Amino acid sequence: MSRIVFVNGAFVPYEEASVPIMDRGFLFADGIYDVAAVIDGKLVDNEAHLARLVRCLRDIGIESPYTIEEWTRHEEELVTRNGLSEGLVYMQVTRGVFERDFAFPPESVKPTVVMFTQAKSIASSKLAKTGAGVITTPDLRWKRRDIKSIALLAQVLAKQEAVRAGVAEAWMVEEDGYVTEGASSTAFIITRDGRIVTRPLSNAILPGITRRAVMRLAEEQGLAVEERLFTVAEAQDAAEAFFTSASAFVMPAVTIDGKPVGDGKPGPLTKRLRALYLDMAAASNSGNMR
Ligand code: PDD
Numbered sequence: 001m002s003r004i005v006f007v008n009g010a011f012v013p014y015e016e017a018s019v020p021i022m023d024r025g026f027l028f029a030d031g032i033y034d035v036a037a038v039i040d041g042k043l044v045d046n047e048a049h050l051a052r053l054v055r056c057l058r059d060i061g062i063e064s065p066y067t068i069e070e071w072t073r074h075e076e077e078l079v080t081r082n083g084l085s086e087g088l089v090y091m092q093v094t095r096g097v098f099e100r101d102f103a104f105p106p107e108s109v110k111p112t113v114v115m116f117t118q119a120k121s122i123a124s125s126k127l128a129k130t131g132a133g134v135i136t137t138p139d140l141r142w143k144r145r146d147i148k149s150i151a152l153l154a155q156v157l158a159k160q161e162a163v164r165a166g167v168a169e170a171w172m173v174e175e176d177g178y179v180t181e182g183a184s185s186t187a188f189i190i191t192r193d194g195r196i197v198t199r200p201l202s203n204a205i206l207p208g209i210t211r212r213a214v215m216r217l218a219e220e221q222g223l224a225v226e227e228r229l230f231t232v233a234e235a236q237d238a239a240e241a242f243f244t245s246a247s248a249f250v251m252p253a254v255t256i257d258g259k260p261v262g263d264g265k266p267g268p269l270t271k272r273l274r275a276l277y278l279d280m281a282a283a284s285n286s287g288n289m290r
Contacts, residue, residue, distance in 0.1 A: 006074055006115035011081055014116070023112050025094030028102070029151035030111075032056040033092040036075070037246045037281065038084050045074060048209045049246070053091060056147050060097055063193065067110050076095045078115055087119040089248055092150060105251065119261040122249055123278050131254030131266040133167030134243070136232050141172070146203050153203045158183040169231070169243055169253070178229040180204050185243035185251070189261075190231055190269050192239045196204050200227035210211075210244035210277070217276045223269070232256065240267030242274075250274035259270040 024030035034137075036049040043049075050071050054064045057226040066074065090233050094112045098105035140154040158170035162183070170183045178185050180199065186208035190196045196218050201207050218225050235241055241261045243251040250273045252266035263266075 001083050006078050008113055019112060020097045022099060023094055023097050023114060025150055027100055030151045031092060031094030032060060032148050033150050034148055037091050037122055037247050038079055038087050038089060039281045041079060042284055044284050045209050045213055052209060056238050057093060059147050062111050065113055072098060074115060074132060078117055082117045083116045084119060084163050086122060087117055088254060089117050091115045115231060122247060127168060128274060131252035133255040134171050134253045135162050135165045135167055135171045136167045136257055137175050137176050138155040139163050139172035144203055145205055148206055155183040177231050179232060182243045185245035185248060187233045188242050189238040190240040190267065197226045197228060197230055201231055208244055210246055210249060214244050214250060214273055214277060219272060223231055241269045242270045250277050261274055
């Protein structure tokens with residue numbers, strides 16, 4: 001089956017898809033994106049992903065080119081056309097194509113919309129069984145990290161550091177010593193008295209959709225969830241650690257900067273949260289989560 005992507009309302013073969021070099025996404029990273037998971041051909045928690053996409057567009061002054069219903073239809077059609085069973089749907093909107101100029105282009109310039117799918121083992125991830133290593137690195141990003149900006153250079157560099165260290169993720173650390181989040185995930189620790197800790201929402205981090213679902217699932221189980229800052233040292237000394245994202249769900253973090261967390265294996269509470277999330281994902285209906 002040949003790969004089909006979505007460009008400005010049309011479903012086209014990947015080989016034929018292109019965006020002009022004057023696209024503001026290419027020149028200025030002037031755009032936003034979102035990523036939703038697909039399990040058994042169904043989108044997971046998709047309404048929340050689309051709500052964030054539309055909010056991010058509003059925050060940078062781009063009118064959403066589609067309604068939530070239209071976005072959902074396009075995503076579903078893309079999943080079907082690519083025969084995607086497990087993986088990701090990527091959606092990107094930029095401020096469109098215009099002669100290079102920092103200021104916004106005229107209103108007649110329409111946003112560029114690109115969507116594609118990627119096959120990926122998420123529920124069936126092998127890494128989730130052993131757990132992932134994490135390194136820490138300074139957070140070099142701008143001050144509106146709540147916007148899912150396509151300007152990802154700091155995360156690209158952080159991730160490459162992780163790859164060089166032979167691990168899966170980098171946790172970024174503010175100058176004050178507190179962890180912000182992963183290069184492409186939300187960071188969590190579990191204290192020795194069983195409290196699930198993650199950084200509170202603010203402009204310093206992306207409001208993770210998986211984060212929200214995991215917190216809700218934990219609370220439904222009567223588990224203690226605490227939103228507060230934590231340091232690298234506290235994370236290394238925690239009972240368990242994990243990170244969440246649409247592309248990893250709940251991923252145990254078993255080492256931090258080479259130091260084992262707990263016994264260096266995925267912890268019981270992390271495994272329980274992953275199982276709860278997988279159950280939720282399996283029960284999900286496209287665009288209509290819980
Ligand atoms: N990244 N923080 C950052 C910086 C992220 O890039 C992501 C997701 C998350 C987790 O958000 P969510 O649970 O909504 O996926 C947190 C996606 C998967 C990516 O860029 O591919």
